[in-house]
Amino acid sequence: MTVPLALLGLLDREPSYGYDLKRAYDTHFGRGKPLPFGQVYATLGRLARDGKVTAGQSEPGDGPDRKRYAITPLGRQEVEGWLAEPVAAEPFLQTVLFTKVVLALLLGHDAQGYLDAQRATHMRRMRELSEIKRGDALVDALLADHALFHLEADLRWIDVTTARLGALAETVRNA
């Protein structure tokens, strides 16, 4: 979802070739999940079609011919609008976790066992993220923090649900 806007933002900094854009994206946002070349060019193609970037003439380089992409005023407007708008604070009322618990109760499965297993999975991931934070890279540490706080919120929900599982089971069966 954010890849087109991230690429637009990078082009707002300066016009760029597809290869350089991919490298810039991987450096700033990739974090171990590099953007495939195919996705870069497909995204640039859609942005050009929608009038948000322009593609220059093909230029000879060290390898195959390449095009320099530049952002248009429409593209710049989209980046500015996106940056100014807060992300929707989703109520998270219909998460997968919630659905699984309710379904387990409806079907008479072991909802407590599921919550325990989910808790263990969350804690395992939190341990991995804590290990990442022990490295020297500030950006990686802050990204790990972001994930840790979200996992922590899930864990609190798991604990509260565990404490109220009996009441929830009754509510679900009587609904």
Added chain:
Amino acid sequence: MSDTVDARPGPLLEARSVERSYGRTPALREASLSVRAGEILAIMGPSGSGKSTLLHCLAGIFTPDAGEIWFDGRRLDLLNDARRSELRRTAFGFVFQFGQLVPELTVADNVALPLLLGRVGRRQAYPRAGEMLRRLRLEELGERRTGELSGGQAQRVAIARALVTRPKVIFADEPTGALDSLAGEEVMELLVGLARQEGTTVIVVTHDARVAACADREVVVRDGRVTDPYAGQVLR
């Protein structure tokens, strides 16, 4: 069951079917747990679940109503008060939520105190306290009174005091409970980092998942029973 040395290689510390009540209210019900030497274990659970009571039983502060506590091949719960006090002074270190430092003493005095109580001479005790303060990046605060410290600094002093005797086990009860996120994280990383360097076992009671994530594993106490979330079962 006798209190003789168990020759089998096994856990450093173990609770076996421990029961403990406050009046008629049961706090622990057949709680079992084993901790390996050098392991960092988090005990989690809701308020009133019995996690602090379990910690106090493991540390020999409380005596179980039933069940056994084994430490280093010995029945801890069968020791008399004097021997348990000695064990706590020599083999265990403690970090509590509010540090529990002695306000009339300086930082260096507080850290040297467990050594002095263990009859280590001042000439040895203070250099050892100074070295521990250096490792916790507190060397410049040695002459301050503990009332002048921030919450994070006070907890680092408490960690220095807990580690200075080179204990086999550190028991920490909500060590970051009174700190903000950043200070708490720093305290926990220092505690875990130093414990790993020294090979010290750490048992930390916490309701904070981020603190627990610094440990090697966690168990959950619910209604006085210990659950291993990875095995998905109550430990007996």
